[in-house]
Amino acid sequence: MAKSREKLDRDRSRDLVFLKSGTPIKRVATPLARRFAQICIAAVAEISADADLNPMQYAALAHLSDESDIDQNRLAAGLGIDRTSVGQLIDQLETKGLLERRVNGADRRAKLLRLTARGTKLRERLRPKAHLVQAQLLAPLTPAERETLLELLVRVIEANEDYARPGAGRRKPKPSKSPPNSP
Amino acid sequence: MAKSREKLDRDRSRDLVFLKSGTPIKRVATPLARRFAQICIAAVAEISADADLNPMQYAALAHLSDESDIDQNRLAAGLGIDRTSVGQLIDQLETKGLLERRVNGADRRAKLLRLTARGTKLRERLRPKAHLVQAQLLAPLTPAERETLLELLVRVIEANEDYARPGAGRRKPKPSKSPPNSP
DNA sequence: TATTGTTATACTCTATAACTATA
DNA sequence: TATAGTTATAGAGTATAACAATA
Numbered sequence A, B: 001m002a003k004s005r006e007k008l009d010r011d012r013s014r015d016l017v018f019l020k021s022g023t024p025i026k027r028v029a030t031p032l033a034r035r036f037a038q039i040c041i042a043a044v045a046e047i048s049a050d051a052d053l054n055p056m057q058y059a060a061l062a063h064l065s066d067e068s069d070i071d072q073n074r075l076a077a078g079l080g081i082d083r084t085s086v087g088q089l090i091d092q093l094e095t096k097g098l099l100e101r102r103v104n105g106a107d108r109r110a111k112l113l114r115l116t117a118r119g120t121k122l123r124e125r126l127r128p129k130a131h132l133v134q135a136q137l138l139a140p141l142t143p144a145e146r147e148t149l150l151e152l153l154v155r156v157i158e159a160n161e162d163y164a165r166p167g168a169g170r171r172k173p174k175p176s177k178s179p180p181n182s183p
Numbered sequence C: 001t002a003t004t005g006t007t008a009t010a011c012t013c014t015a016t017a018a019c020t021a022t023a
Numbered sequence D: 001t002a003t004a005g006t007t008a009t010a011g012a013g014t015a016t017a018a019c020a021a022t023a
Helices: A005-014 A029-051 A055-066 A072-079 A083-095 A117-137 A143-159 B005-014 B029-051 B055-066 B072-079 B083-095 B117-137 B143-159
Strands: A016-018 A024-026 A099-103 A111-115 B016-018 B024-026 B099-103 B111-115
Touching: A024 A029, A024 B055, A024 B072, A029 A055, A029 A117, A029 B029, A029 B055, A029 B117, A029 B143, A055 A072, A055 A083, A055 A111, A055 A117, A055 B024, A055 B029, A072 A083, A072 A111, A072 B024, A083 A099, A111 A117, A117 B029, A143 B029, A143 B143, B024 B029, B029 B055, B029 B117, B055 B072, B055 B083, B055 B111, B055 B117, B072 B083, B072 B111, B083 B099, B111 B117
Parallel strands: none
Antiparallel strands: A016 A024, A099 A111, B016 B024, B099 B111
16 A cells, blocks of 8 residues: 655655755665765875875775785775775875885785885884774764664675775766777 | 783684685775675666666755755755755756755755656666665675664664765865965 | 956876786 | 786776855
């Protein structure tokens, strides 16, 4: 049985939440996800800027401090960006002397990434601030709720990993003027 | 009393979660938020692309179907982008005939935004698919957990609204060559 | 003077395509 | 042939700055 017009309208307007500032936002996964990411990235930016890093450079630094001697593809997977982008990110951090690429003896195509002493030191210097910021973001929640939020996010991400490909939300580029099978 | 080295290392490695695919990801708000948003936006992109819209254009369409006759600044606040960007978004949707700007009689600086009949029709055509996609994203959770996730996100966003300014996560532009008080 | 929207422009981030070298 | 990384390039998305009209 179809819902009445009134019922539909009520359902729809219930979706709209008004924040304290009056800002209207939809109580739906995608808009909330966008905001949440925007907030988190802005928060990280404040501390990474102290070290003249952008948030993604900081993310790479942090990732490598947890998982060292991984190759670029693995870092790309960990950061959720593609390998070209990681290459660029790595170039920047290498220029700053924060990490080094070394050829993997077992597979000489691959390069293993490792923080330099300087990179490690910077990471350790930023770590307390970073932890503080992450904690402050979730401060409005109880400790149990914080755990719940992280757990639910992990499960949703895990179940939808196919969507987490770099470039998946991007529009198709204009078709090349000479496709492989054209004259 | 300071934690032991071993304890610190254990704490750190506990942060790293391995998804089923083997992808390593930090069990920390920011990386999870980034992934979650990436996934949601990619999911929305699949349906908005059918209507030749990008995810943000779709978001504007959806927002205006919930809240009509708002001005551009309010839409900007709702979407979490700045007023110039909204202006551009609106230009695109207006060109497609999906919405119209009309001068606000009460304040002739402002323009009120409203979907055209065509815009409304498109929105209604996409709505079922959009709802389906949002539901699928959260499908791995129980209904109660879905509510919890949305609620927790709203609370975190509400408490950190100050960070949700457009451009907050961006690096400072290079200083202008002629600051206001230079010769 | 402050605010809405516009115009003109800039820039960050991240991608695709083609290439090199190894496997 | 397939994969890791690199080079060269492109483009989406979104911002800042300066301005006009209105308040």
